[in-house]
Amino acid sequence: MLKLGERLMQVASFVPSGAKLADIGTDHAYLPIYLVHQNKIAYAVAGEVNQGPYQAAQDAIESYGLAEKISLRLGNGLEILKPAEVDTVSIAGMGGGTVADILAKSPDITCSLQRIIIQPMNGAALIREWLMTHGWVICDEALVKEDGRLYEIIVAERGWAAEIDSILYDVGPVIWLKRLPLLKEHIEHLLFQHKRVLMEMDASPNAKLSSKYYSYVQKIKDLELKLACL
Ligand SMILES: C[S@@+](CC[C@H](N)C(=O)[O-])C[C@H]1O[C@@H](n2cnc3c(N)ncnc32)[C@H](O)[C@@H]1O
Structure with missing residues (x-):
């Protein structure tokens, strides 16, 4: 089998x-x-x-x-x-x-x-x-x-x-609603990935002025807020 x-x-x-x-x-x-x-x-x-x-x-x-x-x-x-x-x-x-x-x-x-x-x-x-x-x-x-x-x-x-709250596209609306057992680890992993993107963009003055940069700054804030709710 x-x-x-x-x-x-x-x-x-x-x-x-x-x-x-x-x-x-x-x-x-x-x-x-x-x-x-x-x-x-x-x-x-x-x-x-x-x-x-x-x-x-x-x-x-x-x-x-x-x-x-x-x-x-x-x-x-x-x-x-x-x-x-x-x-x-x-x-x-x-x-x-x-x-x-x-x-x-x-x-x-x-x-x-x-x-x-x-x-x-x-x-x-x-x-x-x-x-x-x-x-x-x-x-x-x-x-x-x-x-x-x-x-x-x-x-x-x-x-x-x-x-839905746009950060739930990243987290998953049902993953969040159900507070699945691996949720904390999932959000910590998303934070790690998003912070790495931001660090790479930090090296370029042009990238730092882009809307993508600010969207990542916002995502990180939103994820930290979600984490604090757990
Ligand atoms: C990493 S494997 C995943 C195999 C299996 N679904 C699993 O989850 O274990 C991804 C497979 O998707 C196939 N694939 C990629 N693009 C595809 C497409 N547009 N249409 C059909 N198969 C595709 C690749 O050839 C590969 O065999």
Whole structure:
């Protein structure tokens, strides 16, 4: 039986039972293999844009005897899907900017989905803002630690989101609302990253005059305030 790490286990837990799932950027296809094996879903599409990971996925799907239940497709993002072919998409292990590009490039497919599960490697604020300004509500989130690294998982469903305090694009509105156990560590990590950006900008007089510089100064103040509330 295939065992997933904490990160992909949490992604798997957000896939509704009986979902018609497409896992985009599937690499070894571990997520769809696990979900079909568990009988949580009957069928999945697995998408990969690169030949090496596509081959790895093909080998894994065949070795688990699941070629009839997992349709592996080579192609970019959601372009491998027909509208309404699936209701749920998972995209794990890519940058937030890449995920936003993938969703924006295939509006017919994106609009036909009910749920999107994203585990960004960076740029979580960017993908949250994209979702909340394109007809999606963040309905759940998780923080997972695996091999010493913190991962954010974002679950979105169709709907119009209420306006939020802009620092919650960074922290995660549900992560904050639920006061998840790893929240303090998550905010401390964001502070560390934002302070590092500011330090780099400090070296350039032009950068210090930019609006980006002041937005980071403000983010750091807002994060320190959030930390003080815990
Ligand atoms: C770091 S791996 C993550 C694999 C797996 N989803 C996980 O979370 O363990 C990212 C994968 O996404 C694939 N990828 C990157 N951009 C993609 C795109 N536009 N469409 C489909 N796959 C993509 C890469 O080839 C790579 O295999």
